[in-house]
Amino acid sequence: MTIEHDISLKKYNTFGIDAQASAFVAIRTEQDLHELFLTGRLRNQPFLVLGGGSNMVFADNYQGLVVHMETKGIKVQGVEGDDILVEAQAGEVWSDFVRHCVDHEWYGAENLSGIPGTVGAAPVQNVGAYGTEAKDIIEVVRAYDVQTSNLRVFSNSECRFGYRNSIFKQELKDRYIVASVIFRLHREYELNLSYKALATAVAMKGYGHPTGRQVAETVTELRNTKLPDPKVIGSAGSFFKNPVVTASQHDDLKRRYPDLVSFVTDDGHYKLAAGWLIEKAGWKGKRLGNAGVYGKQALVLVNCGGCTGKEVVALSKAITADVEARFGVRISPEAIII
Ligand SMILES: Cc1cc2nc3c(=O)[nH]c(=O)nc-3n(C[C@H](O)[C@H](O)[C@H](O)COP(=O)(O)OP(=O)(O)OC[C@H]3O[C@@H](n4cnc5c(N)ncnc54)[C@H](O)[C@@H]3O)c2cc1C
Numbered sequence: 001m002t003i004e005h006d007i008s009l010k011k012y013n014t015f016g017i018d019a020q021a022s023a024f025v026a027i028r029t030e031q032d033l034h035e036l037f038l039t040g041r042l043r044n045q046p047f048l049v050l051g052g053g054s055n056m057v058f059a060d061n062y063q064g065l066v067v068h069m070e071t072k073g074i075k076v077q078g079v080e081g082d083d084i085l086v087e088a089q090a091g092e093v094w095s096d097f098v099r100h101c102v103d104h105e106w107y108g109a110e111n112l113s114g115i116p117g118t119v120g121a122a123p124v125q126n127v128g129a130y131g132t133e134a135k136d137i138i139e140v141v142r143a144y145d146v147q148t149s150n151l152r153v154f155s156n157s158e159c160r161f162g163y164r165n166s167i168f169k170q171e172l173k174d175r176y177i178v179a180s181v182i183f184r185l186h187r188e189y190e191l192n193l194s195y196k197a198l199a200t201a202v203a204m205k206g207y208g209h210p211t212g213r214q215v216a217e218t219v220t221e222l223r224n225t226k227l228p229d230p231k232v233i234g235s236a237g238s239f240f241k242n243p244v245v246t247a248s249q250h251d252d253l254k255r256r257y258p259d260l261v262s263f264v265t266d267d268g269h270y271k272l273a274a275g276w277l278i279e280k281a282g283w284k285g286k287r288l289g290n291a292g293v294y295g296k297q298a299l300v301l302v303n304c305g306g307c308t309g310k311e312v313v314a315l316s317k318a319i320t321a322d323v324e325a326r327f328g329v330r331i332s333p334e335a336i337i338i
Pocket of ligand 1: 014048049050051052053054055056069090115116117118119120121122124125126127128129164176177178179227228229230235236237238336
């Protein structure tokens with residue numbers, strides 16, 4: 001384990017922003033983590049745990065230690081009837097892990113194919129797509145307390161998963177480093193076509209009883225039509241969260257904009273499609289400096305070439321102010337701005 005200084009983060013974030021970290025350490029084994037704990041640096045200096053950098057925007061250079069998770073390994077931990085318990089190290093690339101599971105006919109993760117980032121970040125944000133969330137397949141999360149260096153094994157319920165949320169983003173924010181995740185997968189394929197666009201795409205391909213591999217491939221194809229490939233166009237995926245409003249605010253907007261896209265929530269509020277609000281405000285395909293709004297999906301901000309984090313923040317503020325002025329609704333970033 002070696003701590004380096006003044007390292008460019010450009011290749012470590014999917015937006016491709018060229019910010020510098022004043023200190024940087026690659027963690028390749030759990031032993032590296034123990035050595036890092038022994039230095040005491042995580043107890044008294046700012047640090048940032050970084051996976052694939054696919055949910056982050058570096059608005060500025062980072063004055064602190066970036067802890068880059070590069071631990072690898074996928075291992076079967078046990079078999080319980082039809083279930084199979086599989087442990088993946090935090091630095092495994094999420095989409096490689098899902099492909100590995102599909103190749104080995106371990107099912108449950110296929111709807112989460114193609115999400116960028118690492119296994120270690122998946123429980124933090126409770127990644128989700130096409131009717132499945134990481135919480136549906138997570139058995140336990142093994143994580144180290146940065147204050148005491150102790151390992152804690154969090155059960156699924158202890159992670160307090162919610163929509164794009166978990167205990168690691170709330171009361172234990174910046175307190176634990178996820179070392180590995182154990183997933184409960186199935187050897188028998190259970191089809192999940194609860195997400196309408198996926199069901200339609202599968203039907204259009206003429207699959208009567210699709211296999212897990214066919215569903216994984218369909219999800220990947222669907223994603224490619226909507227989201228930019230970070231290797232080609234820099235982005236952090238969906239930049240804004242869908243705002244939640246009261247029923248009366250919703251009804252008022254619906255009267256003014258009959259084509260408003262919204263979903264009623266369990267508690268009678270309404271979630272508005274932030275992408276619709278941004279598109280309606282005329283931002284789709286627009287740019288400010290080198291930061292732009294993706295032409296195929298207004299929820300995604302993109303790097304138009306050499307863009308800085310400050311340009312992304314300026315664009316997101318301009319969009320937020322405009323949406324608020326037009327609709328009286330405040331949208332906020334889903335991406336983490338550092
Ligand atoms: C094109 C595109 C499409 C996307 N589509 C989706 C989608 O469909 N669904 C979805 O949910 N998300 C999506 N995302 C967002 C992103 O892929 C997820 O948030 C992903 O989990 C981030 O993983 P990461 O390793 O890149 O995390 P990073 O961006 O590196 O970090 C994210 C957060 O997790 C913390 N973290 C990372 N690793 C660890 C660790 N080992 N221990 C403790 N904390 C850690 C970081 O400190 C930070 O707070 C998309 C992003 C892009 C660019």
